[in-house]
Amino acid sequence: MEKNLNESLATKAVWAGESEYLAHGATQVPVVHSVSFGYFDVDEWYDVAIGKKEGHIYGRNTNPTVQAFEDKVKALEGAKAATSFSTGMAAISNSLATFLKPGDRVVSIKDTYGGTNKIFTEFLPRLNINVMLCDTGDHVQIEEEIAKGCDILYLESPTNPTVKITDIQRMANAAKEVGALVFVDNTFATPINQNPLELGADLVIHSATKFLGGHADALGGVVCGDPALVEKIYHYREINGATLDPMAAYLLLRGMKTLDLRIERQCESAMKIAQYLQDHDAIEAVYYPGLKSHPNHDIAKKQMRRFGGMLSFALKGGLDSVRDFLPQLQFAHRAANLGAVETVVGPARTTSHVECTPEERKALGIPEGLVRYSVGIEDPNDLIADLEKALSHVTVTSR
Ligand SMILES: *Cc1c(COP(=O)(O)O)cnc(C)c1O
Numbered sequence: 001m002e003k004n005l006n007e008s009l010a011t012k013a014v015w016a017g018e019s020e021y022l023a024h025g026a027t028q029v030p031v032v033h034s035v036s037f038g039y040f041d042v043d044e045w046y047d048v049a050i051g052k053k054e055g056h057i058y059g060r061n062t063n064p065t066v067q068a069f070e071d072k073v074k075a076l077e078g079a080k081a082a083t084s085f086s087t088g089m090a091a092i093s094n095s096l097a098t099f100l101k102p103g104d105r106v107v108s109i110k111d112t113y114g115g116t117n118k119i120f121t122e123f124l125p126r127l128n129i130n131v132m133l134c135d136t137g138d139h140v141q142i143e144e145e146i147a148k149g150c151d152i153l154y155l156e157s158p159t160n161p162t163v164k165i166t167d168i169q170r171m172a173n174a175a176k177e178v179g180a181l182v183f184v185d186n187t188f189a190t191p192i193n194q195n196p197l198e199l200g201a202d203l204v205i206h207s208a209t210k211f212l213g214g215h216a217d218a219l220g221g222v223v224c225g226d227p228a229l230v231e232k233i234y235h236y237r238e239i240n241g242a243t244l245d246p247m248a249a250y251l252l253l254r255g256m257k258t259l260d261l262r263i264e265r266q267c268e269s270a271m272k273i274a275q276y277l278q279d280h281d282a283i284e285a286v287y288y289p290g291l292k293s294h295p296n297h298d299i300a301k302k303q304m305r306r307f308g309g310m311l312s313f314a315l316k317g318g319l320d321s322v323r324d325f326l327p328q329l330q331f332a333h334r335a336a337n338l339g340a341v342e343t344v345v346g347p348a349r350t351t352s353h354v355e356c357t358p359e360e361r362k363a364l365g366i367p368e369g370l371v372r373y374s375v376g377i378e379d380p381n382d383l384i385a386d387l388e389k390a391l392s393h394v395t396v397t398s399r
Contacts (some may be wrong), residue, residue: 009076010260017253018124019070022064024210031250046147052371061238063359065246069253072115073212076191077204077261078093079224084236084249088187089115090242091221093123095205096152097150099181099238102128104151107175109136109166110269110364111159113185114355115206116324121153136164137295139171146174155201156185158300160338160352161312161372162287162365163188165296168303172200181229187211189340192263194304203229208252211309214262218251220244262341262377266309269380273373274311277385282321282394309375310338312348318369321394328390330377338374343383345373 037056039045048055053126074082085091120131153175157166184196187207196204208220274288289300315321332343
């Protein structure tokens with residue numbers, strides 16, 4: 001029985017998708033490692049196969065553990081349907097491929113995740129799909145490009161790594177006028193901080209690898225929204241095969257139970273750290289939507305509950321300073337992921353924008369001295385002390 005989940009997000013994070021007892025009455029969702037599902041009764045088998053009766057047939061299509069994961073994300077995003085993928089990039093590429101055909105036009109922003117940007121600049125143009133990438137903060141330009149004709153508006157807010165903010169509701173309204181579908185990558189905000197469907201998006205996408213799972217031990221992706229749209233994406237995925245593995249689904253489910261707690265701590269700590277860094281002599285700039293100095297702080301305040309666990313900052317002295325600084329941090333993995341319980345740091349050139357040339361990064365306004373800082377759940381005072389110590393090794397004055 002699906003419980004009536006009008007409860008808060010914290011309660012949904014724990015209970016949604018897990019209200020039924022499965023095999024042996026286990027209170028925890030079992031990892032169902034079975035490629036196929038058997039039936040004695042041929043008629044029942046047929047009814048399940050054609051979707052007349054609930055059940056599972058083959059692991060590329062559906063699986064009970066995977067379904068519990070989808071149900072939990074669906075509840076958190078306030079969506080009516082969700083389908084999952086092996087990675088966040090699979091969710092993005094499959095969702096685009098479901099709806100696009102040669103001659104179509106996509107409007108997006110320059111600051112999407114590096115992999116998404118590659119889909120727009122390398123793969124879609126090959127299929128004769130026109131992609132217009134606008135300056136991320138330039139709402140007027142985005143509106144003008146949408147008005148010229150648009151099949152999909154693709155947004156991400158906040159962006160990676162400079163946490164730029166786009167007004168989702170305003171852009172979705174513009175897209176509705178030309179009949180475009182609106183996709184929003186909500187990985188950075190998480191459903192705890194922002195629900196794009198409420199702001200007019202048709203589909204919300206997550207790399208579950210990041211905050212949803214939260215423990216950097218499983219890859220996954222998910223897309224939620226209107227059942228008619230999600231059904232089409234599911235069909236594309238079941239045939240093309242980028243299915244989420246049940247073990248990964250289990251790890252993501254387990255991680256999501258603490259999502260609200262983790263995000264609360266991470267957002268609080270990120271704010272403290274951003275405020276600390278903006279007064280530091282070795283720092284050129286701090287990027288965090290919660291700071292009043294952020295160019296779109298007001299939009300962030302309007303569409304987000306909190307400002308997220310991601311920030312970035314530019315060190316004076318560029319890449320040389322980054323080389324001095326990063327090895328000194330005691331409480332941070334120097335790695336390409338984000339959204340984990342541990343703090344994770346990295347320069348854009350080895351993480352979000354590794355696919356780009358230095359010239360391309362410059363054009364995107366990403367300084368070579370930029371450090372992306374994914375705040376973990378450690379005590380923020382320890383993180384600030386750690387930053388303080390590492391920053392003392394940056395010898396800006398001599399450069
Ligand atoms: C990591 C990330 C992706 C890609 O997700 P994978 O699970 O690594 O494929 C997409 N969008 C954003 C914002 C991300 O941070």
